[in-house]
Amino acid sequence: MPKRHKGAPSDQDLYAPIAWRTGPGEYEEIRYETGGGIAKVTIDRPDVLNAFRPQTLIEVSAAMELAREDSEVGVVVFTGLAAYDTQAIRQAYAENAGTEANEKLAVMGALSLYLSFLNLFLTLLQLLGTRREE
Numbered sequence: 001m002p003k004r005h006k007g008a009p010s011d012q013d014l015y016a017p018i019a020w021r022t023g024p025g026e027y028e029e030i031r032y033e034t035g036g037g038i039a040k041v042t043i044d045r046p047d048v049l050n051a052f053r054p055q056t057l058i059e060v061s062a063a064m065e066l067a068r069e070d071s072e073v074g075v076v077v078f079t080g081l082a083a084y085d086t087q088a089i090r091q092a093y094a095e096n097a098g099t100e101a102n103e104k105l106a107v108m109g110a111l112s113l114y115l116s117f118l119n120l121f122l123t124l125l126q127l128l129g130t131r132r133e134e
Contacts, residue, residue, distance in 0.1 A: 025066060029056045030080075032063040039067035043080035050080045057120055 020040065023032040029052075031042040041063045043050045052060075060078075067073045
């Protein structure tokens, strides 16, 4: 077993459960919680198996901004992501069945998914790269 540094916390303190507190902001599709220097962003859409959609990404982005600005947060945990919610795209296909719009919708759906992922990862990179220290 490695020797502990004299300032290291005890195992009891190190592995103690975190008392999560609901963070600021109001969200419909995510939960933002903080505790012990950690911000936890959880996709909370159990009715669609936590599939995300553009609104989910807007809320995740807002929560990441809060985490970035919170001087007590040193780590962000992102959890609950399952897949992209294609229900809106399927509904649009059904409404435009047999039209040229369906071809455009297919391209727009794929592009929207790609851009949503890209936006999420850019937000995460910004969070890591632009942390403001007071």
